[in-house]
Amino acid sequence: MNVIEPGQTIGILGGGQLGRMMATAAKHMGYRVAVLDPTPDCPAAQVADVHIEAAYDDGAAAEELGTWSDVVTYEFENVDEEVSRFFEKKGKLPQGSLSLSVSQNREKEKGFAEKANINVPAYRIVQTYVEVKQAVRDIGYPAVMKTISGGYDGKGQFLLREDADLKEVEKEIGDHRYIVEKWLNIDKEVSQVFTRDQEGNISFFPVAENVHKDQVLFTTTVPASISGVQQTSIQEQTKALALELGVVGTFAVEWFVSDGEIYFNEMAPRPHNSGHYTIEACNVSQFEQHIRALCGLPLLPVHTFPAAKMINVLGRHRESLFHSLPEDKVHVHDYGKHESRPQRKMGHVTIIGSSLDDIKTGEPAWMKSW
Ligand code: ADP
Ligand code: MG
Numbered sequence: 083m084n085v086i087e088p089g090q091t092i093g094i095l096g097g098g099q100l101g102r103m104m105a106t107a108a109k110h111m112g113y114r115v116a117v118l119d120p121t122p123d124c125p126a127a128q129v130a131d132v133h134i135e136a137a138y139d140d141g142a143a144a145e146e147l148g149t150w151s152d153v154v155t156y157e158f159e160n161v162d163e164e165v166s167r168f169f170e171k172k173g174k175l176p177q178g179s180l181s182l183s184v185s186q187n188r189e190k191e192k193g194f195a196e197k198a199n200i201n202v203p204a205y206r207i208v209q210t211y212v213e214v215k216q217a218v219r220d221i222g223y224p225a226v227m228k229t230i231s232g233g234y235d236g237k238g239q240f241l242l243r244e245d246a247d248l249k250e251v252e253k254e255i256g257d258h259r260y261i262v263e264k265w266l267n268i269d270k271e272v273s274q275v276f277t278r279d280q281e282g283n284i285s286f287f288p289v290a291e292n293v294h295k296d297q298v299l300f301t302t303t304v305p306a307s308i309s310g311v312q313q314t315s316i317q318e319q320t321k322a323l324a325l326e327l328g329v330v331g332t333f334a335v336e337w338f339v340s341d342g343e344i345y346f347n348e349m350a351p352r353p354h355n356s357g358h359y360t361i362e363a364c365n366v367s368q369f370e371q372h373i374r375a376l377c378g379l380p381l382l383p384v385h386t387f388p389a390a391k392m393i394n395v396l397g398r399h400r401e402s403l404f405h406s407l408p409e410d411k412v413h414v415h416d417y418g419k420h421e422s423r424p425q426r427k428m429g430h431v432t433i434i435g436s437s438l439d440d441i442k443t444g445e446p447a448w449m450k451s452w
Contacts, residue, residue, distance in 0.1 A: 083280055084173075086153050086377035088112030093151030093174075094126060095138065095165065099417040099427065100353050101126030101157035103361070107369035113377075116150040118143055125417040126157070144168055153376050155331065159185045159351055160232065176280055176330045176376050181351035184327060188230050188261045188348070195346045198326040200319050202346045203338070205263035211252050217262035218242055224265035227251055229258065235425070236297025241265065270339040271347070272306045274320045275357035277332045277371040277381055284321060285381040287368060289313050290356050292336070298425060300452055302356045302392040303438070304363060308339065315344055323349065332357070332372035355394065355427070362413050363390035363434045387434045389441050393449055395429040397422040402448035403429050411435065411444025 086092070092108050094101045097119025105115040105126050116132035117124070127133035132150055136143030139162035147154065154169045159182055166182055169175035184190045195202050206217035208227070218225050229238035240251050242262070271294065275287045291306035292299055306313075320335045323346075334354030336347040357368035366374075366382040374381055395403040400422055406412040416429040435441040 083378045085379065086113075090114065090152040090377075091116055091131070091150050092373065092376065093118070093147045093154040094130070094157055095144075095147070095154065095161050096157035097121060097124035097126035097130075097133070098157055099125050099419075099429075102129055102417060103358070103367075103369045104155065104157060104353065104372060105129045107367060108373045111370070111373060113373070116147055118147045123418075123420065125419060128418050138162055139165060141165070141168075148172060148174065155352075155372070155376055156182070157352055176378075177351060178328060178330065181327050181329055181333070185349050185351045186231050188228060188233075189259065191348060192261070192346075194326060195323060198319070198322040200323060200346045201344060203264045203266055205261055207259060208255070208262050209259050211248075211255050214251055214255060214260070214262060215248065218248070221262065221264045225262050226265045227260050227262045230261060235299075236294075239297065266338055266340040266345065268338050268340050269342075270306070270308065271336065272308060272316065272339060273302075273334050273336045273354065273356040274316050275332065275334045275354055275360070275368050276320060276324065277368070277375050278324050278329045279375045279381050280330055280378060282325075283381055284324060285371060285384055286317055286320075287357060287360055287364060287384055288386050289316055290359065292356050295452060296425075298396070298427075299355050299394055301394070301449075302359055304359055304386065304390045305438075312339065312344060319344070319346070331375045332368045355430075356392075358415070358430050359390040359392040359432050359434075360386075361415075362432045363387040388436050389438045390432060390434045391441050391445070392430055392432045393446070393452070394427055395431065396424065397426045397428055398424040399448060399452065400428045402446070402451070403431065405448055406431050406446045409444065409446050411441070412446055 091114040097117045102125040115130040117126045117130040166179040204221045225242045227240040271292045334350045338345040353368045361367040365385045413432045433441045433444040
């Protein structure tokens, strides 16, 4: 296997906070970093050696990234297909393009999970209003209609509680395909972040428990309040999916726990917001482990603090992030974004401690106004 050594260059498609944290991990290890992103002084560019300021699907810019980079990765899943195939053909994209194309598309994603024998909520693929009505008749209310591709943080989703809600989607539905799925009565949402190296070794981070507000991630807490049996089942199902996809790098799978049953929700072929706690709470972060997998280095065994909580900071809380600075248990991360919007992820904070009770004593007061 091709080992990429410190001093060589890692190219990152996308310059947001995930790219920034990947770049920071890579810099610690002595790599050079090149970033492709259209935004001047974007979060990753602030810590990278090279910034190619161009659109993600700009072929000439991708080629330039290729000339700088010994290996290439991405920090989001909506990478242009031609660009990912370009790097794959050059042998510079160890993650490959399969996980990308599957996780870009909720229809393929659900199909893949089913192929790996994984439990998914009841769903139908729809393209017309007639099909939407048939789908809710089949699976019942409440249901949720989601765009097949391009959605994130609950964007492109319509909650369907009763016939009256169908009116809104009637206007929406056009040439695009959507997925209509059963809206589950969720006890818990958890995620499994893991890393798989190029030889197929897998290293799991602890299962994390996620709380969303308005479909945006609010907190991630470790350990998750699930049983040992549930944890084993999640890890076995995640492993099955990882094998089916041939995952390389850090990857996340989100799960719902509903009436004690575990259902697959979605996956991300990259480090994940619910894995940010690993920066302080584990001996190796999801980002460092990702860089190790890409560069052909062995994965490190994971050791974790007894308890950790990550709290996201959106535009409307950014002031609060700075209020956290004097708090004695709070680790602060600001992503350096120039433009703040009320629902935009601007940073996060992490608290680590000896128990869940211990970290509760460190929670910043502004959390309550989230
Ligand atoms: P996104 O790509 O926007 O993260 P998700 O499918 O993960 O899309 O949906 C965002 C959130 O919406 C989930 O984390 C969950 O809180 C809620 N949600 C999505 N689908 C369902 C469902 N079928 N049942 C209940 N809640 C859901
Ligand atoms: Mg999600």
